[in-house]
Amino acid sequence: MSRILKLVMSNTKQRIVVVGGGVAGLATVLELERLVPQAQVTLLESSICLGGVLASEQYAGFTIETSADMFTVDPSAALDLVRRLGREDQLLTTTPTRDRAYVATAEGIQPLPRGFSLMLPADVDSVLASPILSEAGKQRFLQEQQVPPGDCSVDESLESFAVRRFGREVFERLVQPLAGGIYTADPKTLSMQATMQRFIDMEQEFGSLIAAGKAKAQKESASAQASGARYGLFRAPKDGMGCLIDWMVEAVDRADLRTNQTVTAVEKNGASWRVTTAEEIIDADAVVVATGAAVAGRMLSGVDSQLAESLESITAASSAIVVLALDQKQFRSPLGEGFVGYGIICPHVLGRQAIACSFSSNKFSNRAPDGKVIVRCFIGGALQADLVDRSDTNLLAIAMSELRQWLGVEGEAEWSKFYRWRNCMPQYTLGHLDRVAKIEQRVQQLAGVELAGNSYRGVGVPACVESGTAAARRLFAI
Numbered sequence: 001m002s003r004i005l006k007l008v009m010s011n012t013k014q015r016i017v018v019v020g021g022g023v024a025g026l027a028t029v030l031e032l033e034r035l036v037p038q039a040q041v042t043l044l045e046s047s048i049c050l051g052g053v054l055a056s057e058q059y060a061g062f063t064i065e066t067s068a069d070m071f072t073v074d075p076s077a078a079l080d081l082v083r084r085l086g087r088e089d090q091l092l093t094t095t096p097t098r099d100r101a102y103v104a105t106a107e108g109i110q111p112l113p114r115g116f117s118l119m120l121p122a123d124v125d126s127v128l129a130s131p132i133l134s135e136a137g138k139q140r141f142l143q144e145q146q147v148p149p150g151d152c153s154v155d156e157s158l159e160s161f162a163v164r165r166f167g168r169e170v171f172e173r174l175v176q177p178l179a180g181g182i183y184t185a186d187p188k189t190l191s192m193q194a195t196m197q198r199f200i201d202m203e204q205e206f207g208s209l210i211a212a213g214k215a216k217a218q219k220e221s222a223s224a225q226a227s228g229a230r231y232g233l234f235r236a237p238k239d240g241m242g243c244l245i246d247w248m249v250e251a252v253d254r255a256d257l258r259t260n261q262t263v264t265a266v267e268k269n270g271a272s273w274r275v276t277t278a279e280e281i282i283d284a285d286a287v288v289v290a291t292g293a294a295v296a297g298r299m300l301s302g303v304d305s306q307l308a309e310s311l312e313s314i315t316a317a318s319s320a321i322v323v324l325a326l327d328q329k330q331f332r333s334p335l336g337e338g339f340v341g342y343g344i345i346c347p348h349v350l351g352r353q354a355i356a357c358s359f360s361s362n363k364f365s366n367r368a369p370d371g372k373v374i375v376r377c378f379i380g381g382a383l384q385a386d387l388v389d390r391s392d393t394n395l396l397a398i399a400m401s402e403l404r405q406w407l408g409v410e411g412e413a414e415w416s417k418f419y420r421w422r423n424c425m426p427q428y429t430l431g432h433l434d435r436v437a438k439i440e441q442r443v444q445q446l447a448g449v450e451l452a453g454n455s456y457r458g459v460g461v462p463a464c465v466e467s468g469t470a471a472a473r474r475l476f477a478i
Contacts, residue, residue, distance in 0.1 A: 014039045016475070017275045017282055018255075019263045019299065020290035021045025022052025023461055024452040026248040027081065027468030028288050029255045035472060041255035042284075044277060046262040050249060053421050054461070056240025061369040063240045064323050065376070066419045069360055070094070070236040071244075071461040077469070078244075078462040079235065085247045091235045092364045094342070102406075103132055103177060104346040108333075109406045112345075115217065118178050119162060119199050121210055122217040137169030145208045152200050155430050159187040161199070165209060177345035181356045183459070184317050184381030184425050194428035194436075238366055244461070266299045266449070273448055286448040288471050292316060293426065293439075293455035300449075307442040310435055314455050316423040318388045319355070319380040322399040324413040326373045333408035344406055348383055354402045355381050372414075377402060382427060392418045426455040450474050 016032055016039050018025050025043055032041050049055065053067040071078040082088050102109040113130045115122030121141075128138050144165050150156060156164075158179055162171040176187050183190060192200055202212035237243035249257065265276040266287050275282045289296045297311030331339055343358040355378040361368035368374045377399035380388040387398070396416050403409040436456050443451055452471035454464050 014285040015283065016041045016286045016288070017273070017284040018043040018288045018290060019266065019275065020052075020453065021047075021050040021257065021259065022290065022453070023054060023245070023248075023464035024454070024468035024471075025052075025288070025290035026050065026245065026252075027465045028290055028452055028472045029252055029257070029468075030081075030248060031469045031472035032475075033253055033255060035476060037254075042282065043255060043257045044261040044263055044275070045257070045259045048260050050257060050259060051242065051245035053424055054241055054245055056242030057417075058240075059417070060325070060415065062325055062372070062374050063360070063367045064374070064417060065241055065360060066321070067421065068241055068461055069358065069376070070234040070241070070363065073233050073235060075462045075466065077466040081465050082235075082244070082247070085251050087237070087243075087247050090238055090243070092238050092366070094232060094234050094363050095365060096232075100342045102341045102344045103174065104344055104350060104352065104402075104406060105132060105173070106350060107131075109341075109344055111341075112174070112178075115213070116174065118182075119166075119175055119196070119209060120202070120213045120216065122213040124210060124213070132173050133169060137167065137173070140167030141170050142210075143167070145210050147208070149203045149207060150200075152204055155191050155193045155433070156200075157188055157430055158185075158190040158192055158196070161192050161196075162187075165203070172349040173347050176349070177347045177356070180348065180381065180383070181343075181345050181378070183428070184319050184355060184378075185427055185429075186382040189427070189429040191428045191430050191432045194432035234363075236364055238364075241461075263299055265302060267302050284448075286450075286475050288450045288452055288468075288475070290452040290468060290471070292423065292453060293451075294423070296451060296453075296455075303446065303449075304442055307439065307446075310439050310442070311455075313435060314432070315427045315429070316455075317380070317382040317425045317427055318385060318420070318422040319378055319425065320388045320390075320395055321419040321421070322377040322379065322395050323417040323419070324375045324377065324396075324399060324403070325368070325415050326375060326403075326409065326413055328371050328373055330409050330411050331373075331407050332410050333406070335407060339407060344402075346402070352402060353384065353387060353398045354379055355384075357399075357402060357406070375399075375403065381425075388420055388422065392416075426459065428459075448475070 018028050021043055029041055029043050055066045057064040073079045101112040103112050110132050114126040121127050147165050162175040202209055206212040261277050263275055263277050267274045273284045273287045275284060293311045293314035297308040301308040340362055342363050343356055345356045346352050346354050358376045361374045379398055450471040452467045
């Protein structure tokens with residue numbers, strides 16, 4: 001066995017501490033309870049609520065999402081969890097609509113070309129018909145079929161990969177805003193290997209992403225093709241994503257879940273471990289640190305300085321979400337009150353101050369009263385980090401300015417709410433997988449400690465579920 005056996009299952013009651021009460025930490029607890037029912041599991045969360053950034057609020061008949069407003073069924077980890085919890089019947093599928101995502105241009109907004117999924121064009125004719133690209137940009141797009149595959153052994157940035165294959169215009173007007181809405185990252189440093197390996201594999205297999213898109217389209221009927229983020233593959237609890245946290249907490253059987261408990265250090269204590277908080281010291285047989293990488297590094301600095309340094313080298317971006325309630329009659333653009341788009345992404349090259357706007361009430365039913373619209377405007381990210389610290393008044397002005405330009409919104413929002421998430425979106429920069437591999441190698445030498453969370457091998461709710469589940473299993477070399 002290549003791995004060091006971390007713990008041995010036995011009838012002996014073991015004390016396991018999970019640090020971090022987000023999705024990954026709660027998934028760890030649930031898996032530990034399933035694997036080792038005799039264990040004494042304690043979860044420590046620094047904030048007053050469980051769930052990390054994932055939460056929902058009910059206000060004036062609206063459902064407000066404070067971060068993610070849905071999860072993908074591919075990969076299936078989150079959906080599998082919901083099924084195990086017996087809650088699948090309480091999930092909603094996105095509302096069908098003809099044009100699902102829009103792209104901001106200097107002249108207004110345009111539908112994203114049908115079948116264009118991040119970097120995979122499943123419908124070439126739709127791309128060629130789109131006014132988003134100039135004629136020169138479309139010709140360069142077609143030339144992608146003659147671009148040879150790159151060296152897949154070298155980690156390439158998103159910008160380098162996309163420009164090499166499709167040209168700068170396709171990158172700036174389509175690829176960058178789509179990726180920006182997912183990773184809030186700088187495309188000059190975003191690692192393809194760590195975030196979009198599937199496109200590298202397609203390039204190697206088909207020689208061209210257009211060829212890969214055609215192959216994909218042949219397997220799907222025209223009615224099944226989706227634009228943008230393939231919204232038909234997404235789900236959300238009918239009462240908001242915060243329900244996922246509620247369901248996980250309700251499913252916890254024996255573990256002790258504690259909030260408002262800030263862990264200051266995780267240290268070796270002979271053959272076991274010692275977890276220190278402001279209130280107490282807990283001795284444990286094993287610890288799972290399910291926090292951001294930088295926080296984990298500070299906690300483990302007294303155990304392994306090199307591990308701590310590697311963990312703290314994984315940076316994170318900040319963003320702000322402005323939530324607005326509007327009346328459908330306030331939309332005065334040519335699209336009018338009938339705007340059914342799921343969202344609008346904004347290319348950074350336009351020089352605007354928003355990453356994207358998401359129309360929650362167009363995605364799912366039960367999100368806003370009849371005749372009302374709930375919009376979330378995303379601001380900041382790695383490319384405009386300073387905007388997150390702007391005042392609420394300034395952020396509101398940015399959000400309303402974008403909506404007025406894009407959809408002719410008149411008047412003011414009925415109400416607005418603001419959520420700032422600082423250093424919450426890990427940045428998978430070039431060399432990320434090598435850094436993670438070194439981190440994992442050092443952790444393997446520390447019997448009884450595991451790491452979980454979105455800092456390592458995937459962002460998003462499914463990745464966090466899988467990370468926590470896998471961490472619990474690794475403790476017992478399963």
